Amino acid sequence: xxxxxxxxxxxxxxxxMSLAACSGGQSTGSGSGSSxxxxxxxxxxxxxxxxxxxxxxxxxxxxxxxYYSVQNMEQFQKLMFRPLYMYGVNGQPVVSTNASLAxxxxxxxxxxxxxxxxxxxxxxxxxxxxxxxxxxxxxxxxAEKNNWGGYVGGLYPDNIxxxxxxxxxxxxxxxxxxxxxxxxxYNELTYITPLPMAWDKTSDGATxxxxxxxxxxxxxxxxxKYLASQAKNLQTYASNPLWQVVNGPWKLKSFQSNGNAxxxxxxxxxxxxxxxxxxFKTLAFTSTxxxxxxxxxxxxxxxxxxxxTANVSKSASGAASNPMSSSxxxxxxxxxxxxxLQPNYNNPxxxxxxxxxYIRQALQHVVDQPSVIKGALKGFGSPTNGPVPLExxxxxxxxxxxxxxxxxxxxxxxxxxKSHGWSVVPDGKTTCTTAGSxxxxxxxGIAKGTALTFNLMYADYxxxxxxxxxxxxxxxxKAGIAVNVQKxxxxxxxxxxxxxxxxxxxxxxxxxxxGGWALRPYPTVGQLFSTATSDGGWNDPKIDGLIAAxxxxxxxxxxxxxxxxxxKQVPLIWQPLPVQQLTExxxxxxxxxxxxxxxxxxxxxxxxxx
Amino acid sequence: MIVPERPGAEPHDxxxxxxxxxxxxxxxxxxxxxxxxxxxxxALVSAAFLxxxxxxxxxxxxxxxxxxxxxxxxxxxxxxxxxxxxxGTDGQGYDQLGRxxxxxxxxxxxxxxxxLLATLVGALVGAFSGFFGGxxxxxxxxxxxxxxxxxxxxxxxxxxxxxxxTKTTLxxxxxxxxxxxxxxxxRGEALMLRTRDYVAAARSMGSTSPRTVLRHIVPNSLSVIxxxxxxxxxxxxxxxxxxxYLGLGLAPPQTDLGGMLNDGMNYVYNGTWWLIxxxxxxxxxxVVAFNFIGDGMRDAFEVRLQRR
Numbered sequence: 046x047x048x049x050x051x052x053x054x055x056x057x058x059x060x061x062m063s064l065a066a067c068s069g070g071q072s073t074g075s076g077s078g079s080s081x082x083x084x085x086x087x088x089x090x091x092x093x094x095x096x097x098x099x100x101x102x103x104x105x106x107x108x109x110x111x112y113y114s115v116q117n118m119e120q121f122q123k124l125m126f127r128p129l130y131m132y133g134v135n136g137q138p139v140v141s142t143n144a145s146l147a148x149x150x151x152x153x154x155x156x157x158x159x160x161x162x163x164x165x166x167x168x169x170x171x172x173x174x175x176x177x178x179x180x181x182x183x184x185x186x187x188a189e190k191n192n193w194g195g196y197v198g199g200l201y202p203d204n205i206x207x208x209x210x211x212x213x214x215x216x217x218x219x220x221x222x223x224x225x226x227x228x229x230x231y232n233e234l235t236y237i238t239p240l241p242m243a244w245d246k247t248s249d250g251a252t253x254x255x256x257x258x259x260x261x262x263x264x265x266x267x268x269x270k271y272l273a274s275q276a277k278n279l280q281t282y283a284s285n286p287l288w289q290v291v292n293g294p295w296k297l298k299s300f301q302s303n304g305n306a307x308x309x310x311x312x313x314x315x316x317x318x319x320x321x322x323x324x325f326k327t328l329a330f331t332s333t334x335x336x337x338x339x340x341x342x343x344x345x346x347x348x349x350x351x352x353x354t355a356n357v358s359k360s361a362s363g364a365a366s367n368p369m370s371s372s373x374x375x376x377x378x379x380x381x382x383x384x385x386l387q388p389n390y391n392n393p394x395x396x397x398x399x400x401x402x403y404i405r406q407a408l409q410h411v412v413d414q415p416s417v418i419k420g421a422l423k424g425f426g427s428p429t430n431g432p433v434p435l436e437x438x439x440x441x442x443x444x445x446x447x448x449x450x451x452x453x454x455x456x457x458x459x460x461x462x463k464s465h466g467w468s469v470v471p472d473g474k475t476t477c478t479t480a481g482s483x484x485x486x487x488x489x490g491i492a493k494g495t496a497l498t499f500n501l502m503y504a505d506y507x508x509x510x511x512x513x514x515x516x517x518x519x520x521x522x523k524a525g526i527a528v529n530v531q532k533x534x535x536x537x538x539x540x541x542x543x544x545x546x547x548x549x550x551x552x553x554x555x556x557x558x559x560g561g562w563a564l565r566p567y568p569t570v571g572q573l574f575s576t577a578t579s580d581g582g583w584n585d586p587k588i589d590g591l592i593a594a595x596x597x598x599x600x601x602x603x604x605x606x607x608x609x610x611x612x613k614q615v616p617l618i619w620q621p622l623p624v625q626q627l628t629e630x631x632x633x634x635x636x637x638x639x640x641x642x643x644x645x646x647x648x649x650x651x652x653x654x655x
Numbered sequence: 656m657i658v659p660e661r662p663g664a665e666p667h668d669x670x671x672x673x674x675x676x677x678x679x680x681x682x683x684x685x686x687x688x689x690x691x692x693x694x695x696x697x698a699l700v701s702a703a704f705l706x707x708x709x710x711x712x713x714x715x716x717x718x719x720x721x722x723x724x725x726x727x728x729x730x731x732x733x734x735x736x737x738x739x740x741x742x743g744t745d746g747q748g749y750d751q752l753g754r755x756x757x758x759x760x761x762x763x764x765x766x767x768x769x770x771l772l773a774t775l776v777g778a779l780v781g782a783f784s785g786f787f788g789g790x791x792x793x794x795x796x797x798x799x800x801x802x803x804x805x806x807x808x809x810x811x812x813x814x815x816x817x818x819x820x821t822k823t824t825l826x827x828x829x830x831x832x833x834x835x836x837x838x839x840x841x842r843g844e845a846l847m848l849r850t851r852d853y854v855a856a857a858r859s860m861g862s863t864s865p866r867t868v869l870r871h872i873v874p875n876s877l878s879v880i881x882x883x884x885x886x887x888x889x890x891x892x893x894x895x896x897x898x899x900y901l902g903l904g905l906a907p908p909q910t911d912l913g914g915m916l917n918d919g920m921n922y923v924y925n926g927t928w929w930l931i932x933x934x935x936x937x938x939x940x941x942v943v944a945f946n947f948i949g950d951g952m953r954d955a956f957e958v959r960l961q962r963r
Contacts, residue, residue: 337924354921420728472724505902508746508921512728515747515907519725531819531906 083635083654090324091634091651093120094336094349096626100304100329104288104297105276106238107185107269113194115563120646124308124325125291127316128238129161129179132231133647136437136639138381138566140231144318144647146174146239146292150230154223161234163214168241169291169313176216178239181259183208183218185240188258188265192273197572201233225603228596231566241290247271282306294320294649304329308648321636321652340629343372347634347651350626351375353509357627359424365627373629377425379436380625381642383570384429384561385617386501386517391582393547395499395555397490399581403465404488404497405615407458409451411520414621416453421512422623429619431612433568433604436622437642441568443605446612458524467497467525474498475525498527503558504535509623514558517620528556535559544580561622566643569595569607574616583616691955698951701944708941712759721753724908732922735929743929746918747907754915755933761911762941765822766892769829773891774884776830777837782872784838785845786864796842799835807832811894815903822905825898829891837883844876878956885949889942896938912938 101121103112106128123131130145132138142149151160166174183202190196190203207219220229245256247267256271257264275287282288282300289296294316295308306327310320328345330336333352340349351357351368357375358366367375386408388399398404414428427436431446451457462469466479466487475497477487487495503514511532518528533541538559545552564570571592572578576585591610594603625644630637636650692698719741727748735743735751742752784795810832818824845868848854854871862870873880896913898904904914912934919930 352924354925356925416728420731512726512731512747515726516728518907522724529906532902
């Protein structure tokens with residue numbers, strides 16, 4: 046649960062404003078998008094506007110669940126502290142070997158090992174980024190895995206049995222089994238963030254390395270405690286010598302706890318993408334209105350956003366109309382995720398209903414994704430038909446999932462219910478008239494007279510979600526399915542959506558929509574669907590096997606089987622995925638697009654032209 | 656002990672106590688009340704407005720029939736005057752004129768019901784508290800004071816978060832925070848009335864305490880109760896609007912005027928005035944109308960004001 050919550054929070058933050066993806070991984074700008082013509086000019090200051098109440102608040106890149114957010118990890122820490130592997134290339138959810146600290150890993154399935162060779166990177170204090178820095182992280186996360194928000198039992202770091210320094214620039218991990226190479230590389234090795242020796246200590250005045258964590262896992266607890274305590278002091282982010290030792294393209298010049306920050310280029314940065322800007326600033330706003338007012342003034346924001354209710358539309362060609370076209374280019378920011386309604390299979394009242402495939406199919410049939418995307422999302426969204434995102438365009442989504450197995454059809458939903466013993470009353474009370482477990486009957490655990498009624502709680506993400514949820518309620522009503530929708534703050538929804546037993550007092554939730562799930566680059570989401578970790582109590586040994594096959598074998602067929610089965614079984618009621626935000630990029634600023642579908646900020650690529 | 660005569664020992668307006676009055680006397684008094692009320696033009700216009708608004712809300716849907724259950728995202732936020740939508744459509748594609756009718760229905764139903772419930776509870780609690788006095792009165796009034804000290808918005812948010820908003824629960828929630836003022840007012844009246852001779856006479860003839868309260872105290876506090884009830888309706892409608900504006904109102908497809916206002920605010924930068932002005936004006940007009948009626952009723956009941 047901890048893991049799922051952590052990722053959900055990140056995903057929810059991502060879905061806050063609603064967002065977009067670029068078709069084919071590329072931005073669909075306002076016709077002009079963000080042009081990249083003209084020679085880059087060195088210097089200048091660019092500013093980035095945070096979403097309301099979504100600002101970074103943790104600098105140490107080993108984030109606990111509390112700090113496991115997109116803002117901290119993808120849009121703040123990575124500017125200074127680079128992981129082994131960066132992801133997001135040309136708007137695609139893939140690892141960028143060019144921008145990463147290491148070359149592509151080498152797997153040896155016979156020995157269950159993976160070898161990582163580091164590029165020649167330097168820390169800002171002049172030291173090289175070496176295998177020791179990797180081992181330092183590995184030891185720290187192993188010792189403090191319960192304090193790391195990305196931890197899921199059995200996966201990283203549990204599945205690494207040992208780590209060996211081959212030489213100063215090469216490290217070999219031994220795994221407890223063979224894993225899908227791409228999965229392990231994209232979803233596990235991307236967690237690893239080499240840490241500088243200057244952090245391996247337990248007090249301010251201690252000598253770098255004196256903490257001993259790099260050499261001995263048992264000494265990592267004290268080091269972690271020290272680093273975590275330092276990271277909680279937001280006022281010292283720009284002055285604490287710890288955080289001035291970076292290997293990324295940026296160093297922090299100033300930081301305020303409200304999220305206002307100024308970065309300057311790291312002059313010792315040894316990567317290929319050295320910053321062009323003299324400064325990169327982030328600005329915090331307490332509301333979307335405040336940000337939009339600032340945007341309208343055209344004074345201080347280089348990269349901002351429009352509210353989801355803005356008067357925008359998407360033409361047939363994919364171009365977006367832009368109410369601020371005189372100063373900005375509009376680029377929807379699509380992200381790598383899926384959206385869905387989470388049923389509670391253990392709810393004592395409606396759990397037996399959700400366990401029936403035909404009822405899930407009926408619910409999926411009344412989700413009118415095209416209308417939501419066109420109407421509520423104004424064209425800036427993508428359908429979800431299964432566990433693998435359809436946008437940005439990617440090689441993972443299968444043809445079956447793309448075909449949308451359960452397209453919008455109220456009549457199909459009605460037919461399914463009628464053929465299983467329900468007396469369907471459109472806009473009325475549909476009841477089970479033929480109880481039993483046989484063909485044509487309602488199913489086990491469903492008594493005669495049971496009403497087809499669900500309570501749906503959804504997070505308050507604004508009008509687009511209101512429209513989407515109400516359209517679902519409306520269409521369900523036409524098919525005789527009563528859905529009582531209730532909006533609640535995100536924290537309430539995510540707090541109520543817990544894994545439970547039917548007898549638990551907290552098992553009263555029925556259907557929940559908390560904003561979707563931000564995926565790791567390789568699109569398997571075991572946490573959502575495995576019997577051991579599903580929040581809704583989904584229990585299916587077959588999917589457990591398919592998850593294992595998709596993550597351990599190297600066959601693409603395994604991933605296809607995994608997603609096709611889930612697309613067919615609809616353990617979650619798939620919903621269209623809005624874009625992250627409607628990004629406004631000031632004219633004259635280049636290199637911002639394509640926006641990273643993993644939501645990573647890379648201002649080192651931004652530049653003004655001569 | 657000789658109790659000195661003091662103002663208020665007899666009915667302060669010299670009128671015959673309600674409980675002593677004969678049927679013809681009561682009839683003449685109510686006719687007088689109606690007569691005075693009718694002289695207040697603002698109150699009359701307000702009453703007429705409320706009657707018309709009630710007809711608009713409850714009879715209107717029979718004349719202007721619209722689908723207020725199913726959403727239609729292909730016709731969201733249509734401007735007033737669009738074919739078939741005199742007042743345009745809202746963010747869910749509902750006809751805004753029809754929405755105003757069912758929103759008004761809800762506001763009136765919940766507002767009136769909550770006011771009645773609050774008045775009933777407040778009047779009884781206040782009457783008994785004032786009549787018995789002593790420790791019981793002290794305890795009850797301290798409880799009332801304590802509840803009055805809790806910020807209303809906080810209480811509303813808490814209650815609305817605990818229960819699922821339906822018309823019934825909203826009536827109870829609004830009444831729960833509204834009965835306190837009525838209780839204090841009626842308790843004040845009861846403290847005064849319990850010393851009257853006719854109350855003493857009733858007691859001496861064997862009238863039980865509950866009977867005395869219900870037959871003598873409450874009827875003779877009726878002017879305070881009725882006037883306060885009128886203001887309670889206005890307050891209840893405002894409280895409901897506040898709850899809905901905060902997003903804690905009824906679940907779709909139901910709505911009320913505050914909920915409509917809340918929905919409209921989502922598009923405030925898009926120039927969709929028809930989502931904001933109609934429910935906003937309706938809320939203001941209804942509340943003002945009930946307040947004018949309350950003023951008129953107070954004048955009608957208050958004999959001293961009539962003489963001025």
